[in-house]
Amino acid sequence: MSIQPVDAVLLGAGMRGFCTFGGYAKSFPNNLRFVGVAEPDPVRRKRFVEEHSIPAQNAFSSWEELLERPQTAEILINATMDLDHFPSTMKALDAGYHILLEKPMATDACSCVQLMRKVEETGKIVQLCHSLRYNPFFVRLKKILESPDVGDVVSIMHNENIAYWHYAHSFVRGNWSNEERSSPGLLSKSCHDIDILYWLAQKLPARVSSFGSQMHFTSDNAGEDIPQRCTDGCPIESSCPYSAIRMYLGDNIDWPINTISSDLSYEGRLQALREGPYGRCVYRCDNTIVDHQITTFEYDDGMTTGFNMHGHSHDNVRTLRISCSQATIRGFLEKRELEVNYYDDGRQEIIHTGGPDDLHGGGDTLMIHDFIDLVRRGRPDQVIASAKQSCESHLIVFAAERSRKTNRMFHIPTFIKQVNQDLEKSEKK
Ligand SMILES: NC(=O)c1ccc[n+]([C@@H]2O[C@H](COP(=O)([O-])OP(=O)(O)OC[C@H]3O[C@@H](n4cnc5c(N)ncnc54)[C@H](O)[C@@H]3O)[C@@H](O)[C@H]2O)c1
Incomplete structure (x- = not known):
């Protein structure tokens, strides 16, 4: 018996929409079939319609227009730009779709909580595209940290080194250069990294402080x-x-x-x-996003983590160093390599983590596989990058950003309580 693909509509047929999700449907036609699309750019819309043989009546020029029609597929993939994620996803939940949602889930803290609540209310399967959680490198690293052989995690230092040309393209000249048109850099570029620290640590940090600025790309x-x-x-x-x-x-x-x-x-x-x-000259743009930011966290049990993001690297690499009570682990994401150095016998283990060959080290493919599998099995309770988990890691980002902007340390549980109170106040109005 041949397996029938799950039908989907796509919002936003740009890079992620066309290449990542469209590319997946072409590679795995038994898993995913696009039957509708919303995209304002006529060239991009036509390209997607032709590539996926979408009927003309199911091609729309905006998500607003698509979501005015009755539900036409079981799932909706939301690959619009950051500011559209919240309003379009709220509407899509009302329409009855299960949703694979690009990050960030929303660009302000209250909207993240509102969206998370709506997901819980509707019982729909909503998965955030935190592809690092599905990347075999991080899946393996998490297993290692859970093993008693390495002892307690004392400290994690995580670096996201963004190549100078990539940074200039996306964060000085391009889509994510201006906070008003997208979101803060720690959210747009690094919500994955804060999320992965949260996932690895398996606990909410107690305190955060963050420093960073726009130092180089200025007039x-x-x-x-x-x-x-x-x-x-x-x-x-x-x-x-x-x-x-x-x-x-x-x-x-x-x-x-x-x-x-x-x-x-x-x-x-x-x-x-x-x-x-x-x-545009990189020194004469309307960019407002930081070009380097260091964020540090302390947990109630004393563990510390740090995250360093900057756009001044010769290459795009994420590296980690994790100090445990019985071993040191070093990780090189792009090489898909983990090195574990044990203290008891001096042994060094090198692990090549492998995985499918996509832009995100296999994470994208495995993330979409997982989403489709959950939809087929009807399991909203098993989403790894769930709206609840993602909301929590986004709130950590907003607390860090508040710390950077106000030059103060923040107590994260208090910050989250305040966000919930603010939301309740605004709902009462
Ligand atoms: N998970 C990841 O690793 C990852 C990587 C890159 C980008 N992203 C996220 O994916 C999203 C899309 O990024 P991208 O690089 O594809 O950007 P993009 O600009 O290439 O694509 C966005 C598309 O949305 C379309 N659009 C604009 N208004 C719309 C509307 N009203 N209705 C429907 N479509 C509309 C645009 O025309 C564009 O084609 C962003 O939010 C970004 O942060 C995630």
């Missing part, structure tokens, strides 16, 4: 003779590491170059640099 670092765009005859263009001409007009048209225009010909890309956000 103070542009000389007076530097024009608005790299294409405006900039005198240092040929030696600038952030030259948009070097970055976007070469032979490579893979990610992230393919995000700047639907027309990837040389002329199409040049036009995008002359007119769109990606041709």
Whole structure:
């Protein structure tokens, strides 16, 4: 007997929508079939409609329009931009969909709690795209930490090193550069990392303090003779590491170059640099997001964790060092390698964690497999990256961000209580 795919509608046929979720449906046609899409960009909409043979009457130009119609599939995948996640997911829950929701679940603390409550009320299966929780590297690391052989976890230091070109593309010129149009950097880039620390620690931190700023990508670092765009005859263009001409007009048209225009010909890309956000000088953008941030947590039992995020790296790598009472563990996510050094006999174990070959070290594929399996089995209680868990890790992010902005240490349970009280007050109005 052949297995029937689960039918889905997609909100937002951009990079994640088309490549990650659309790509999954093409690779696993017995698991997932798209029967509807909402996407305002006509080129992107047409591309998705053609790729997945979607009937014309099921192609919409916005999530608002799609969700005005009766439910047309069992699941909805929400790959819109950050600010749309909350209103569209609330509406989709009312419409009756199970939902795979891109992070962040919402861009402010009260909305996260509101969404989490709505998920519990409706009993729908809602899974956040915290792909690190499904990544074999972190799954294995969690097993190691749960084993008595390494003893108690005393301290975790986690680094997210973002390559300078990636940072400039996404967080200076692009989609996530301005907090008002997306969300704070610790949420948009690093909610995965705060979530994975929460998942590994299996407890809420008691206290947080966070420091960080926009230090490098500011107009103070542009000389007076530097024009608005790299294409405006900039005198240092040929030696600038952030030259948009070097970055976007070469032979490579893979990610992230393919995000700047639907027309990837040389002329199409040049036009995008002359007119769109990606041709702007990195020192003359409207970016408001930090370019480095250090956050530290202390737990009630004395354990400490730290997270360092910055956009000044030669490569994109996440590394961890975990100090336990009986072993030291070092992790290199991109190499998919864990190293465990035991104190009792000096033994060193090197573990290659493997996994499917996707952009997120296998995490995306396994995350979508899991979501579909839960929908088939009707198990909202077994979601690993559930709305409740994700809401808690998002609230940790908001507490850290508040600490950074107010230059104060925050007691996390008190912060969460305050968010709930604020929500109740606003609901009474
Ligand atoms: N889980 C992960 O690891 C991961 C990685 C990258 C991005 N993301 C998240 O995924 C989301 C999408 O990111 P992306 O890189 O695909 O961005 P994108 O800009 O490429 O895609 C978003 C799409 O939503 C469309 N859109 C805008 N308004 C809409 C509306 N009213 N109705 C329907 N669609 C609408 C846009 O036209 C665009 O095509 C973001 O929230 C981002 O934070 C998650």
